[in-house]
Amino acid sequence: MSGDLSAELAAERRAAARLLMRHPLVTVETHPEDFPLIRRHADELARQFGQLLGYRLVVEPGFARLFKAGLGTGGGRRLERASGAPFTPRTYAYLALVLSVLVTAPEQLLLSELVTRTRAAAAEAGIDPGDPGRAVERRALVAALKQLTEWRVLAEDEGSVESYSGDGDAEALLTVDREIARRLVSGPIGRAGSPAELIALAAAPDHSGPRHAVRRRLVETPVVYVADLTEDERDWLRRNQRREQRIFEDALGLDAEIRAEGVALIDPEGELSDIEFPGTGTVPWAALLLLERLVAELAPQGGGAAVPDGLIDSVLAELTERHHKSWAAQYTGAPELLRAAVVDLLHRMCLLSPDPDDGWRLLAAAARYAPEVTTG
Helix, strand or coil: CHHHHHHHHHHHHHHHHHHHHHCCEEECCCCCCCHHHHHHCHHHHHHHHHHHHCCEEEECCCEEEEECCCCCCCCCCCCECCCCCECCHHHHHHHHHHHHHHCCCCCEEEHHHHHHHHHHHHHHCCCCCCCCCCHHHHHHHHHHHHHHHHCCCEEEEECCHHHHHCCCCCCCEEEECHHHHHHHCCCCHHHCCCHHHHHHHHHCCCCCCHHHHHHHHHHHCCCEEHHHCCHHHHHHHHHHHHHHHHHHHHHHCCEEEECCCEEEEECCCCCCCCCCCCCCCHHHHHHHHHHHHHHHHHCCCCCCEEECCCHHHHHHHHHHHHHCCCCCHHHHCCHHHHHHHHHHHHHHCCCEEECCCCCEEECHHHHHHCCCCCCC
């Protein structure tokens, strides 16, 4: 019986840890059935995240926040609108400005008051927020507000922030969760003397050594290539990779795929990645078909290879001609837009990387997507 109980506790903690890895902010509203599990195992989860990854976990009565340490410049994850379009610098600016206002805002306020306070905060910070009469400005602000609503920093009691996109006089009554607002930023604000310094400090990995540095990259990136690690990190991974394989399986239910070129953690459940690939939709479909062609032509035996200039464009043009009836018109009518989206997806999946000569290089992990060859 004790063995069954231990196995049950381990499974509960693993499920809670997986949820926090996928959603570093979990609230009782967003996950009403799962949040009690995090509360129940809060102490053990905090200890586990601290030892395994050097992450800090804070669990409050209404929410849990996992603070992930930096992975270095360029290692962060971008925010996206519902359409999949990435946040623009202006939207990020509005997000930061609104959040700075909300930490001291009243529990309830009108949307118009929040807009006024946000513009005042921008003026105080020396930022020109642009003409509020322009629809592009309102859309950027609404995207920031909707993200804060998704995080449960804001709740819409009456009206909707979405209406502000098309009508600058639209009104809504909002409720603010100041505790979540205060816990949202993971960067060391108190140690930063400027926005640029805050970004650098938030991105910088700490000085805990190769153990945490490599583990974080393993769980936060699709593939870790040995060539991208420091000498100390490569040595540590080479000596400990089999042990780490067991640790990640026990703690997070992940399988480690170990190759000479590097290591990838695979989630059998397909839940933990925030990048859908392979996936549905025009861009994931086009990316997979392109990748299969590149592997077949450039690296049929595995390994990396430089992508000849123009090959991506020619293959995508051929694929668009073949699949134009089932692909989204916004991409079939704009080859440059499709190319940019496809290459961006493959780059974020660590399957393509910028080449020193201004082109692209097919990376070793792309071989996993080689087309299957059947014989009669």
